[in-house]
Amino acid sequence: MQIAITAQDDGGRSSADDLRGWLGRQRELRGRVKRGSGETPEPGTMGSASEIITLLLAPGGVATVLAAAVVAWVQNRSGSQTVTITRPDGTEITVTSDRVRGLTAQQTGDLAQQIAGSLEQPAQLPAPDGPSAPDGPAGTAEPA
Numbered sequence: 001m002q003i004a005i006t007a008q009d010d011g012g013r014s015s016a017d018d019l020r021g022w023l024g025r026q027r028e029l030r031g032r033v034k035r036g037s038g039e040t041p042e043p044g045t046m047g048s049a050s051e052i053i054t055l056l057l058a059p060g061g062v063a064t065v066l067a068a069a070v071v072a073w074v075q076n077r078s079g080s081q082t083v084t085i086t087r088p089d090g091t092e093i094t095v096t097s098d099r100v101r102g103l104t105a106q107q108t109g110d111l112a113q114q115i116a117g118s119l120e121q122p123a124q125l126p127a128p129d130g131p132s133a134p135d136g137p138a139g140t141a142e143p144a
Contacts, residue, residue, distance in 0.1 A: 016053050
């Protein structure tokens with residue numbers, strides 16, 4: 001399963017390159033982390049405000065490593081950071097520094113497990129046409 005990750009600071013500037021480097025240093029994620037293609041940059045700018053990271057998840061605990069690395073990265077950055085992980089079915093998982101900075105070690109581990117569980121859930125398949133068919137993507141999951 002390929003996921004997309006964006007990272008922005010409180011000024012709306014992309015932190016994707018820094019996060020990509022952090023993730024790439026995780027042994028279990030090496031070779032899985034790539035620079036994605038974001039929106040086309042505005043003329044006169046040096047890059048896209050929504051640069052993305054793509055990552056290929058596979059069974060075997062890689063989601064747990066990713067989740068723990070994202071939480072640790074956000075906790076160790078100065079200023080406000082927001083990381084959004086988007087599953088192929090459109091489900092978004094958002095981690096913000098405001099919500100993770102004061103967590104205990106136990107709470108940090110619990111959050112990483114919750115994020116990993118959200119990433120490992122089977123992709124939501126569209127329901128057949130009819131009255132019970134969902135409208136749009138599966139929604140947003142925002143771990144506490």
